[in-house]
Amino acid sequence: MNLETLLRQVEKPTRYIGGEINTFNKPIDDQMIRFAFAFPDVYEVGMSHLGMQILYRLLNTQEDVFCERVFSPWVDMEAKMRESQQKLFTLESKSPLSHMDIVGFTLQYELSYTNILNMLDLAGIEKYAKDRHDKEPLIIAGGPCAYNPEPIADFIDIFFIGEAEEVLLEFLDVYRRYKVNQISKDELLLEATKIEGLYVPKFYVPIYDESGLLIKYERNRSVPEKVKKRLIRDFDKGYQLDTMIVPFNDIVHDRAMVEIFRGCTKGCRFCQAGMLYRPIREKSVQTIEKNVRDIIDSTGYEEFSLTSLSSMDYSEIDTLIRNLVSEYESDHIGVSLPSLRLDSFSVDVLKEIQKIRKTGLTFAPEAGTQRLRDVINKGVSDENISSTFNSIFSLGWHRVKLYFMIGLPTETVEDLDGINDIANLGTHTFKQVRPEYMKKNVQVTVSTSCFVPKPFTPFQWMPQDSLEQFKEKISHLKHKINNKKVVYNYHDPETSVLEGVFARGDRRLSKVILRALKLGCKFDGWQEFFNFELWQKAFETEQVDMAFYNTRVRSFDEFLPWDIIDAGVDKRYLELEYKRALNGEVTQDCREGCTGCGVNISIIGGECYGDA
Amino acid sequence: MATLRIAYSKEKYMKYLGHLELMKLFERIFRVNKMPLKFSEGFNPIPKLTFAAPLSVGYSTKYDVMEVTLDREVPISDVLKLSFPDGIDLKDAIYVDCKASLMSKVEYADYLVKIEFQNDVSQLPFKDWVESFMQLESVTYDKKTKKGKIKTINVLDQIYKLTSVYCMENEWIFKGTFASGSNGSLNPEKFVEVFLKHYKIEKTIESIEVERLGLYFSENDALVNLFDLKDTE
Numbered sequence: 001m002n003l004e005t006l007l008r009q010v011e012k013p014t015r016y017i018g019g020e021i022n023t024f025n026k027p028i029d030d031q032m033i034r035f036a037f038a039f040p041d042v043y044e045v046g047m048s049h050l051g052m053q054i055l056y057r058l059l060n061t062q063e064d065v066f067c068e069r070v071f072s073p074w075v076d077m078e079a080k081m082r083e084s085q086q087k088l089f090t091l092e093s094k095s096p097l098s099h100m101d102i103v104g105f106t107l108q109y110e111l112s113y114t115n116i117l118n119m120l121d122l123a124g125i126e127k128y129a130k131d132r133h134d135k136e137p138l139i140i141a142g143g144p145c146a147y148n149p150e151p152i153a154d155f156i157d158i159f160f161i162g163e164a165e166e167v168l169l170e171f172l173d174v175y176r177r178y179k180v181n182q183i184s185k186d187e188l189l190l191e192a193t194k195i196e197g198l199y200v201p202k203f204y205v206p207i208y209d210e211s212g213l214l215i216k217y218e219r220n221r222s223v224p225e226k227v228k229k230r231l232i233r234d235f236d237k238g239y240q241l242d243t244m245i246v247p248f249n250d251i252v253h254d255r256a257m258v259e260i261f262r263g264c265t266k267g268c269r270f271c272q273a274g275m276l277y278r279p280i281r282e283k284s285v286q287t288i289e290k291n292v293r294d295i296i297d298s299t300g301y302e303e304f305s306l307t308s309l310s311s312m313d314y315s316e317i318d319t320l321i322r323n324l325v326s327e328y329e330s331d332h333i334g335v336s337l338p339s340l341r342l343d344s345f346s347v348d349v350l351k352e353i354q355k356i357r358k359t360g361l362t363f364a365p366e367a368g369t370q371r372l373r374d375v376i377n378k379g380v381s382d383e384n385i386s387s388t389f390n391s392i393f394s395l396g397w398h399r400v401k402l403y404f405m406i407g408l409p410t411e412t413v414e415d416l417d418g419i420n421d422i423a424n425l426g427t428h429t430f431k432q433v434r435p436e437y438m439k440k441n442v443q444v445t446v447s448t449s450c451f452v453p454k455p456f457t458p459f460q461w462m463p464q465d466s467l468e469q470f471k472e473k474i475s476h477l478k479h480k481i482n483n484k485k486v487v488y489n490y491h492d493p494e495t496s497v498l499e500g501v502f503a504r505g506d507r508r509l510s511k512v513i514l515r516a517l518k519l520g521c522k523f524d525g526w527q528e529f530f531n532f533e534l535w536q537k538a539f540e541t542e543q544v545d546m547a548f549y550n551t552r553v554r555s556f557d558e559f560l561p562w563d564i565i566d567a568g569v570d571k572r573y574l575e576l577e578y579k580r581a582l583n584g585e586v587t588q589d590c591r592e593g594c595t596g597c598g599v600n601i602s603i604i605g606g607e608c609y610g611d612a
Numbered sequence: 613m614a615t616l617r618i619a620y621s622k623e624k625y626m627k628y629l630g631h632l633e634l635m636k637l638f639e640r641i642f643r644v645n646k647m648p649l650k651f652s653e654g655f656n657p658i659p660k661l662t663f664a665a666p667l668s669v670g671y672s673t674k675y676d677v678m679e680v681t682l683d684r685e686v687p688i689s690d691v692l693k694l695s696f697p698d699g700i701d702l703k704d705a706i707y708v709d710c711k712a713s714l715m716s717k718v719e720y721a722d723y724l725v726k727i728e729f730q731n732d733v734s735q736l737p738f739k740d741w742v743e744s745f746m747q748l749e750s751v752t753y754d755k756k757t758k759k760g761k762i763k764t765i766n767v768l769d770q771i772y773k774l775t776s777v778y779c780m781e782n783e784w785i786f787k788g789t790f791a792s793g794s795n796g797s798l799n800p801e802k803f804v805e806v807f808l809k810h811y812k813i814e815k816t817i818e819s820i821e822v823e824r825l826g827l828y829f830s831e832n833d834a835l836v837n838l839f840d841l842k843d844t845e
Contacts, residue, residue: 005819008670013628019697021640246640248633300643332657 368418
């Protein structure tokens with residue numbers, strides 16, 4: 001059966017055909033370095049990811065590199081492929097993945113690990129790095145989960161820690177020597193360790209004590225003791241994405257995306273991204289306006305989103321939004337902001353955005369009481385919440401979504417009840433302040449997710465709630481929330497439990513992932529495919545205890561699997577922040593003064609910003 | 613205001629684009645190339661694009677027709693230079709002043725159909741069958757209407773012309789001009805099913821490739837290409 005016959009038999013064949021606006025197709029010869037950017041999830045999810053768009057464009061600007069894309073085929077396609085022995089292929093040239101020189105996986109969430117192995121399986125590539133011969137592609141990986149690379153360290157040749165734009169190009173310089181057979185694969189891997197930001201797990205062997213605790217890594221030869229994260233020092237002058245691939249079908253975020261800054265100064269203690277992407281680096285208004293113009297002009301998108309970890313905190317957000325709205329309003333091109341913070345300042349910006357399109361409003365107080373918000377250092381006050389409800393409802397909005405986490409440290413029943421109180425405050429405020437013309441009824445949606453303690457955060461030592469605790473809390477909320485105008489959605493705790501295991505896992509989990517794949521686990525991030533029982537079976541079969549990783553209390557002096565990585569933030573700072581959290585002490589936004597996390601010393605060797 | 617009519621082909625991997633995806637793609641290409649799209653009035657303004665006849669996913673076309681409303685005319689030579697993904701090409705473009713809508717006027721579509729059977733079919737007299745089939749009064753099939761009722765349709769009412777093109781080894785190729793429009797449509801695969809059933813051919817089909825060659829309306833008992841549609845008054 002040929003590929004076309006398969007395409008006729010699957011739903012959404014456009015997931016597999018490539019050829020979208022702004023894609024590349026280069027002539028292939030022996031000199032061309034063939035790179036596949038692999039996203040271990042379905043096309044629609046992968047194509048919504050900005051990092052892929054950046055690296056695809058960047059790599060293809062290299063004359064001797066042809067970067068193609070590959071995604072997890074959806075289950076219908078996978079079944080047909082296996083039936084007809086069709087190997088996994090790239091979208092651009094429809095080449096077998098095994099013909100690539102380099103396959104680069106992006107690690108966006110822990111629950112995509114089985115999909116990585118499944119893609120290698122579908123491609124006929126050996127899964128364990130030690131089993132791969134020189135003719136097979138080099139398997140590399142990067143992205144937020146690479147900061148704790150250990151659970152998949154047995155499968156990956158090289159991890160890229162931090163922002164990849166510069167280090168990928170540096171790595172390619174070494175790879176070119178391998179490509180022309182000047183150096184062997186072993187020499188290539190050893191050379192890679194000399195590049196800052198690259199972690200080659202085969203040179204680091206984890207050593208455990210009798211009780212099963214990790215005590216150290218035994219290092220090979222001259223490799224560095226710790227791998228330091230990479231970042232783009234000057235984000236305003238670094239590589240600027242000037243266009244994007246425009247998918248044919250509806251993807252998750254079907255709009256242009258323009259990054260306005262990296263990093264975040266808020267210091268929320270639960271937030272891994274806030275720690276990993278330090279320090280904050282903003283683009284100038286002029287650069288952002290040029291980025292928007294370039295991307296809108298070359299994609300035909302009718303909406304663009306200004307992305308970052310917390311876009312409202314951009315120092316000139318007001319000017320930026322006003323300029324962009326006035327430039328694009330007449331062309332019916334809308335602006336959106338992905339994450340909003342609850343305060344009155346945001347409301348002015350909202351008024352501007354509203355001129356074009358009424359996007360849905362989502363806010364994340366994260367916790368139900370001031371006490372718990374202080375514990376997690378989420379700088380949202382009761383006063384902020386009520387004044388925001390006041391503003392948005394009096395402006396004529398009638399629907400709002402509120403995001404909370406359950407299972408935060410020190411959480412009590414009062415904190416859970418606080419979630420209900422905030423939702424009720426919303427519906428109550430609506431009745432007080434809604435404009436005359438607003439005939440619709442108010443709807444407040446409350447969503448809770450289950451907290452997963454992550455590496456490189458102050459909560460990296462704490463036990464995660466058990467499955468039973470999460471279930472109890474959800475059922476408490478289900479009973480508590482009885483306002484008919486409030487809809488309660490909750491994230492299933494099983495997936496968060498597994499995420500918790502992998503987030504702080506070690507190399508002993510590699511075999512569990514492979515076992516789970518063999519038992520049939522894949523697309524674990526998808527509710528309809530996630531099968532917790534199969535996972536439990538995989539852990540049992542491999543005699544690995546989940547509780548060791550998620551619900552165990554770690555001591556501050558325990559050697560952690562991710563201590564091999566230097567994310568810039570000092571371990572002692574995290575410990576201090578954990579203690580402050582338990583005391584309910586807040587830590588200021590670091591724009592207001594340095595809080596001493598250490599990133600200025602270890603990574604940039606100077607002040608984070610001159611004028612702050 | 614100007615109505616731009618475009619004839620285009622959709623082949624290679626682009627044949628897997630669904631109807632909505634194709635419409636979105638045209639809109640995006642027009643936007644990228646700063647075509648002066650005319651937007652609808654109202655809360656969510658949308659540009660006005662109409663396609664004559666949706667094409668099933670997996671079918672290719674040599675010459676389909678669409679129209680887009682512009683605020684003002686841009687030179688046809690610029691329109692024909694618009695660059696689409698590999699597989700879609702603009703064949704012709706013209707400004708029209710035509711009130712009749714493409715969708716209401718299209719009556720017939722020309723198809724070239726290639727059937728690959730699992731076994732050798734070269735001994736089967738497809739040519740004779742096609743000739744005798746066209747002499748028949750009535751061969752019917754049942755079709756579910758949108759309301760869920762079963763409607764019996766005479767397939768011969770829906771065939772304007774049918775010719776066997778080629779038959780060798782596992783392959784049979786035919787050309788057919790079938791009804792395609794508001795007064796009913798005959799899907800080429802449905803025709804194959806009815807035809808094979810009529811001659812009691814129990815060969816398993818490996819694959820069917822369908823290529824649409826053009827869209828037509830009838831005028832004075834002759835078929836005219838839809839691209840040449842004009843108001844008759």
